[in-house]
Amino acid sequence: MATLSDFKTAEKSWWCPGCGDFGVLAALEKALVQVNANPATTAIIAGIGCSGKIGNYINSYNLHVTHGRTLPAAMGIKLANRTLTVLAVGGDGDAYAIGMGHFMHALRRNINITYLVMDNHVYGLTKGQTSPTSDMGFHTKTSPDGSIDEPVHPLMLAVAGGATFVAQGFSSWQPQLSRLIVQGITHPGFSLINVISPCVTYNRVNTYEWYKKTLVNLDEDPSYKSSQRAQVLARLEESDELVTGLIFQKPSRPYEELITGFSSGPLSEQVGPINQDLWDHILDQFE
Amino acid sequence: MLSWKIGGDQGEGIDSTGDILIHTANRLGYYIYGYKSFSSRIKGGHTNYKMIMANRPISATTQKTDILVALTPQTITLNSQEINGGIIVADQAYSPSLPQGTDAMLVSLALSQMAKEIGSPVMRNMIAAGASAALLGFPLEVIAQYVEKRFQFKAPSIIEANRRALHAGYQAMLQETARLPWLPSLESPHPGERVVMTGNDATCLGALAAGCRIMSGYPITPATDIMESLTKYFPMVGGAVLQMEDELASITCAIGAGFAGARAMTATSGPGLSLMQEAIGLASMTETPVVIVDTQRAGPSTGMPTKSEQSDLLALIYGGHGEGPRIVIAPSSVEETFEDAYEAFNLAEHFQAPVIIATDLSLALWQQSVERKAIDGPHIPIDRGEVYSSSEIGESASFQRYAFTADGISPRTLPGTAAGQFLATGVEHGVEGKVSEDPLNRSRMMDKRFKKIGGIHDLRPPIRHEGLRDAEVALLGIGSVTGINKEARILLEQSGLKTAVVWLRTLSPFPSSQCQDLLAKTRHIVVVEQNATGQISQLLKMANVFDSRYHSLTKYDGVPFFAEDVARFTQNLLTQLEVKH
Ligand SMILES: Cc1ncc(C[n+]2csc(CCOP(=O)(O)OP(=O)(O)O)c2C)c(N)n1
Numbered sequence A: 001m002a003t004l005s006d007f008k009t010a011e012k013s014w015w016c017p018g019c020g021d022f023g024v025l026a027a028l029e030k031a032l033v034q035v036n037a038n039p040a041t042t043a044i045i046a047g048i049g050c051s052g053k054i055g056n057y058i059n060s061y062n063l064h065v066t067h068g069r070t071l072p073a074a075m076g077i078k079l080a081n082r083t084l085t086v087l088a089v090g091g092d093g094d095a096y097a098i099g100m101g102h103f104m105h106a107l108r109r110n111i112n113i114t115y116l117v118m119d120n121h122v123y124g125l126t127k128g129q130t131s132p133t134s135d136m137g138f139h140t141k142t143s144p145d146g147s148i149d150e151p152v153h154p155l156m157l158a159v160a161g162g163a164t165f166v167a168q169g170f171s172s173w174q175p176q177l178s179r180l181i182v183q184g185i186t187h188p189g190f191s192l193i194n195v196i197s198p199c200v201t202y203n204r205v206n207t208y209e210w211y212k213k214t215l216v217n218l219d220e221d222p223s224y225k226s227s228q229r230a231q232v233l234a235r236l237e238e239s240d241e242l243v244t245g246l247i248f249q250k251p252s253r254p255y256e257e258l259i260t261g262f263s264s265g266p267l268s269e270q271v272g273p274i275n276q277d278l279w280d281h282i283l284d285q286f287e
Numbered sequence B: 001m002l003s004w005k006i007g008g009d010q011g012e013g014i015d016s017t018g019d020i021l022i023h024t025a026n027r028l029g030y031y032i033y034g035y036k037s038f039s040s041r042i043k044g045g046h047t048n049y050k051m052i053m054a055n056r057p058i059s060a061t062t063q064k065t066d067i068l069v070a071l072t073p074q075t076i077t078l079n080s081q082e083i084n085g086g087i088i089v090a091d092q093a094y095s096p097s098l099p100q101g102t103d104a105m106l107v108s109l110a111l112s113q114m115a116k117e118i119g120s121p122v123m124r125n126m127i128a129a130g131a132s133a134a135l136l137g138f139p140l141e142v143i144a145q146y147v148e149k150r151f152q153f154k155a156p157s158i159i160e161a162n163r164r165a166l167h168a169g170y171q172a173m174l175q176e177t178a179r180l181p182w183l184p185s186l187e188s189p190h191p192g193e194r195v196v197m198t199g200n201d202a203t204c205l206g207a208l209a210a211g212c213r214i215m216s217g218y219p220i221t222p223a224t225d226i227m228e229s230l231t232k233y234f235p236m237v238g239g240a241v242l243q244m245e246d247e248l249a250s251i252t253c254a255i256g257a258g259f260a261g262a263r264a265m266t267a268t269s270g271p272g273l274s275l276m277q278e279a280i281g282l283a284s285m286t287e288t289p290v291v292i293v294d295t296q297r298a299g300p301s302t303g304m305p306t307k308s309e310q311s312d313l314l315a316l317i318y319g320g321h322g323e324g325p326r327i328v329i330a331p332s333s334v335e336e337t338f339e340d341a342y343e344a345f346n347l348a349e350h351f352q353a354p355v356i357i358a359t360d361l362s363l364a365l366w367q368q369s370v371e372r373k374a375i376d377g378p379h380i381p382i383d384r385g386e387v388y389s390s391s392e393i394g395e396s397a398s399f400q401r402y403a404f405t406a407d408g409i410s411p412r413t414l415p416g417t418a419a420g421q422f423l424a425t426g427v428e429h430g431v432e433g434k435v436s437e438d439p440l441n442r443s444r445m446m447d448k449r450f451k452k453i454g455g456i457h458d459l460r461p462p463i464r465h466e467g468l469r470d471a472e473v474a475l476l477g478i479g480s481v482t483g484i485n486k487e488a489r490i491l492l493e494q495s496g497l498k499t500a501v502v503w504l505r506t507l508s509p510f511p512s513s514q515c516q517d518l519l520a521k522t523r524h525i526v527v528v529e530q531n532a533t534g535q536i537s538q539l540l541k542m543a544n545v546f547d548s549r550y551h552s553l554t555k556y557d558g559v560p561f562f563a564e565d566v567a568r569f570t571q572n573l574l575t576q577l578e579v580k581h
C-alpha cells in the first residue's frame, strides 16, 4: 500500500509562500493514499499556469501538456489504459478560457477521469491578468477600470452541461477537499472538482479571509440534495456559487463502457499481427 | 486504354454509378483508375466521375474521354471538348444536342422514361450503369453480381428495382450498339487478384494492421473517410474512433493515448493541421509517439476543400513555433500509402516522435486497382521501440526517461510500469524529465531530439525511382504527382526520350545526401509539384541539392497535372536547353 511519501518528489516547490496550490497538492496526495492508488498506476495531466506545476511535485506518470489541453490528453490516456487512475489538473484560465471547448465536451463525454481546477480568479503565471472567473469590477493590469466581463459560473455550467459529478472545495479546508477528491476519483465517470485556491500575489480581493467569511459548506446542510438538479441550480444561482461540498451527482456509466466493441484491457497489449481471416474478410469488401 | 465518364447533378448517384463500373471492370481483369470532380456542396452542382481502364497498371487520370454519359445537358457543355472521336450517351428527356465542332457520336437513350416505367426516377443512374456496361461490352452477369453484392442489405424492393433498371439500360444500349457504325475497342484484360481502393482506404488498413486502436479526429474533407472507415473496422478489433470537438483535442487525445502505450492516430487536412501545430511540438518535446495524416487540399484558409494540392509541405516540416523535430513521410501510390501507414506507427514508437503522413486529395480519394497481395496486413513488421519493463529500469532512485544515448533514443516506460514514473513536459527538461533551463542541458536535449530522427534513413529508403540508370531526364515528385510522372514517362519514352521517375518518401529529416548521390549523374531533373511556390524545390535548395540541372514545374489551379502537360513541358524544356548549348 502506498503512503504519502511515495507520492512526493524531491523537487523544490516553485509556488509563492502561502499560495493556495500547496493545499490542493496536499489534499490530492492524501486522497490518492486513501483510494489506495499507486504512483505507477496514476497519471496526472497538468495544464500550463502556476497550477500546472503540480505535476512537478507529485510522483506518478505525469504529462504536462499545452495550455488548456489537459482534458483531451487525459481522455486519450484513460482510453488507452483503463486500469490507470487519471486526473487532469489546471488553473481557471486553462480550464475556462483556452480550454473551455474541451471542458464542455468532457462533461458530455463522461470519461472516468477526475478534473481538479485550481481556481484563483486570476492568471497567476502570466503575472496577474483577469481570468474567466474574475468578478465583475476586478482590477488587473488588463482591466485597470475593473473587469467588465460576466464571470463564468463553472458549477452551473457543469450541471447544465451534462456533468455526472460536480464538487467545489477550498484549499484551506483540507479534510473536505481530500474527501471530495476521493469521491471524485471513485465516481464512475467524469468528475469536476473546482477548488478555490487563492493567489496571494495577484488577487487581493478573493483572499483566504474573504472566502472563510463567505463560503457556505453544503455538506453540512442536511436539507441540500445533491441529486436534485433543479434545487442544485437554484442554490448555485442564489449563492453565486460561493459554496463548497458535493454539489451534484447522478448515476453514471462511463463513456469507455459505451463504445461499441471497445477493448477493456490496456491497448499497448493489443498490438500484434492481425487475424488472417478477419483481414481476408475486410479485403473481400474491396473486390 | 479507355476512359469512361459520367456526369450529372450532385446527389444523383453519380458516385455509386462510377463505383459500380469501376468494380465491374476490376473484376473483369482491367486495371482501373477513378477520378471525381466535385464541389463542396451536397445537392445540386455538377459532378463528374471518370474511370480509366487498361490492361496495365494506371496511376493517373487522362485528359481525353472516350465515352461520356451525360445525365444533364450541362455535362455535355462542360466536357464536350474532352471527347475526340468518342461517344456521348445522353438522356432523350432533355433533347440533347452537341455543341458546334464536337467530334463525337451521340447516342440518345430514354433514360428518364425507363426510370419512370420502373417506378422510380432515382433509378436513372442505374439505367445509365447498365447502358454503359453494354456499350463497354461487359457481360451483364458480372455487373449484376456486383450490384447485388453492393445492395445486399437493402430492402428486397430496392434490390429488385436496381436489377430491373440495370437490365433495362443494358438491353436498350444493346439495341443501339447494333446500329452504331463503330464501338469502343477494348484491349483484352489482364486478369489478376486485385482489389479497388483509395489512399484513404489504404491508410485505414495500414493503421488497422499496425495495431492502431485509437483514432481521434474531427471531420474534414478529404480526411473524413479515414474516420468513417475506421469506425467500421475498429469494433472488430477492440479499437475506438473518437469524434472530438476540434483538432486541438484530436491530436492531444492521440498524444495522451500514445503516452499511455496505445498506437494512436489522427487524420486531417490543412485547416486542422494548422490547429495541431502546437501539439505536434508537444509530442516532439515530450518524445511521445503519435501518427498524423494530412490529406492535403488547396489552401490557405478554407481554400478549395475538394481540390488537390501539395502546399502543406513546409508547414508539415517546419510549422509551429520553435524547432521541434518530426518525421514527415509521403507515400506516392495506394500501395505505398498502406506501407507508410503501418510503418508510421513503427517509426513513431521507434523514434518516440510525431510522424506525419503527407498525402494529397488525389491520392486520398481516387480509386485504383491494387494487387491484393500488396495489402498484406497479417505479415507486416512491427517495431514497438525501446520500452522498459520494471525489471529493466535499474536501481537508480528515479528513472531517467530522457537519458542521453548514442543514437539519441532513450528507452521509455508506459504508465502502469512500477518504478518507471516520470514527468513528460513540453517545458525543456533534464534527463529525468524535470524542468531545466541549464544552457548545456538545453543544447544537448535539442541535439538529441534532432539526432535521433536522423536514424530514419537507415530504416527506410528515403527515395525510390524507376528507370534512372540511363535516363536523360528525371521527373521528381511526391504523392499523386508520382503517378502522373509515371504516365508522363510512358509518353516521353514513346517519343524516344529516356526518362526516369524519382519520388521522395521521407521529407523530414530531408534526405539531402541521398538525393545528391542518387541524382549525381542525371542530366536534367524536373521537379513536378502541385503548389504555387515550389516547396519541394525549396527543400532541395535548402539541402544544397538544387543546381542548374534542376527545373521546377508547378500547378496550383486545383486541377491535377495531366501526364500530357508534364511530357510537353519536359520536351519543350529539353528543346530549349539544346538550343542554348
Ligand atoms: C497558447 C498559450 N497562450 C498563452 C500562454 C501563456 N500563459 C501561460 S499560463 C497562462 C494563464 C494561467 O492562468 P491560469 O490558467 O488561471 O493558471 P494559474 O497560473 O493562475 O494557476 C497563460 C495565458 C501559453 N502558455 N500558451
Ligand code: SF4
Binding pocket: A014, A015, A016, A018, A019, A020, A021, A050, A051, A120, A124, A125, A198, A199, A200, A201, A202
Ligand atoms: S502567483 Fe499566485 S497562483 Fe502563482 S504561485 Fe504565486 S500565489 Fe500561487
